[in-house]
Amino acid sequence: MERQSRAVKRASMALIVGLLVATAGCAGLPGGDAGTPAPDSTGEGTVETADSNTTNTSDTTTESNESDGDSHSNENESDSNTSTAIDAEYTGEMAVMVGDERVDLAANIDGEDGINMADSDTWYTNESVTLSEALRSAGVEAEESTLTYDGETYDESTDGTNIIYRVGSHEVDPEEYTLESDDKIWVLVETDGSDVTPPGEYIPPENLHVHGTIDFTVDGEELDFSQDKYQQAGHNDHFHFEGGHASPWHAHSAHVTVGYAMSTLEGINVSDDAITYNGTAYAFDSEDGAATVKVNGESVDPNEYYLKNGDSVTIAIEPSD
Template sequence: MTTDRWRPRRRILTLLLVGLLVVSAGCAGLGGDGTSTPDAETDAAETDAATPDSSPESTTDDGHEHTHGNETEGTSGNDTSTNASAEADGKLTVVVAGDEVALQEQSQSEGSAFWIDVDDPHAWHASDAEQPVAEALSTLGIDAGPDELSYDGETYSAGDDGTSINVRVNGEEVDPTEHTLSDGDEVWVTVETADMDVDTPGEYIKADQQHIHGPITFEVDGEEVDFSEDRYQSGHQHFHFEGGSGNPWHAHSYSITLEWAMNTLEGIEVSENSVTYDGTTYDGSDSDTTVTIEVNGESVDPSEYFLKDGDSVNIVVETEE
């Protein structure tokens, strides 16, 4: 009798024990140690959000491309390649009688005294940090002196009518036999002849490549024109002012005449002995008007003068009241 009376109670206790074990197992399977495992897609999304965009920023609102972020800038804001085996690096452009010299084709191999980068046709490298410009040019088949330059079997002399030879380093005219190269130097060598055939404005030079700059003064009856005004900023990709500054001017070609450059600016036209500004034309042939058009202190015909790196332009109009 006693055994039969306790049998239902044992059955109830057994069921309660089994239920407790099932509940405990279920909790362990659902929650484990109480921590949750992140979803793989959520984790990847959070990782992407925390990683900054490393791609270069490109802006084109000024009419030509500027790249920021991954470029190395030289002394005038142009990209300057470097080479581990070089003591000095810089930029070089050579233009003879209107044609740019393909420097890479003339270059010696990497590690020589002077060579041109295989990836950048305007980047020079030198194993000697103090090498005369003329010596460097000679490795490219170009013989340059103070007043003469020889290339491809032709010799050009500054004494010949209509011929000019210009060797400039960082915008300054130099004697190539005396001036030694320094790291970061930007070198322009141009030979102009009376019979050279040049299209204006010529091929566009990208903003991150070697282009030309210089100061300018433009006055009309004592009032200096402010080229920092919006209407003069980045108006044409070949010639413009930029960055909210009225100096220097920027030219992205080696075959831009002063006349062509000034005529790209709103309200301005310049020709030989004549200037138009804001609707008024000033003619230097009039007895009461004086028109001065100079580059580096010398009078020039703006239709024939090609801008060069470092050129200081001075345009002045004076009238008698």
């Protein structure tokens, strides 16, 4: 009887051990073995992270960026594109829009000129290269006043064609400007024939999008866009303020006009000839009340001008006495 009892105990212990071994492999689900790093996006191994002495990382998810004031406090941006440190001399983000098409740099770039893409937005290189050289590696031939992509050349001498190269909020000559780490680059080609209806194609929060500042005054009083009614919750995805901040604004498209942006906000509407604020229409440059719209100090048509990264918008309503 005693031998039988010992045998039962041994069988029970074996069963328990077997169960523990079987369930150990589930601890890392859904990725499998918890001790094995996940493969990178290429499926060719693990993503190498920089050590603690590396200063050039692209992890800017929770930090403000000096060039655009981008805090993203309420957008729930895990920002998978930039969460992994890149072990390279220079790294940053870049977006190219030709008309209504966002160029897939990751698909086009070949790395032969010393630059490559970690994902659709994040570039990295160990060499000193100009913006023009970087774009050429992605199949885009860029000069100060012309750009060639997919066999078509765009020239600023053509009426209605604008070519913009911006690093942060600054316009640059692509053949002269040398890339620096943490550069956020926007290349835009606007044409009359693009026929994009605002607000255009949505850019997700984790992708490089557009930010700037605004000063909106009515009879000398500045609107406070940090108020709850102007904040992101319950408002437009393509344009918003967030986190209780009046600066910066966020545009999740390259084709958000000033007029469209303002018309998403409570109590404001912009038509072809007037700005309506709290039910009163103020015509542009009229005797009944002058409404002016400027971007970077230059007067613009609010329903024609697309907001660009780094833009400083000034809207002023001065009612007549």
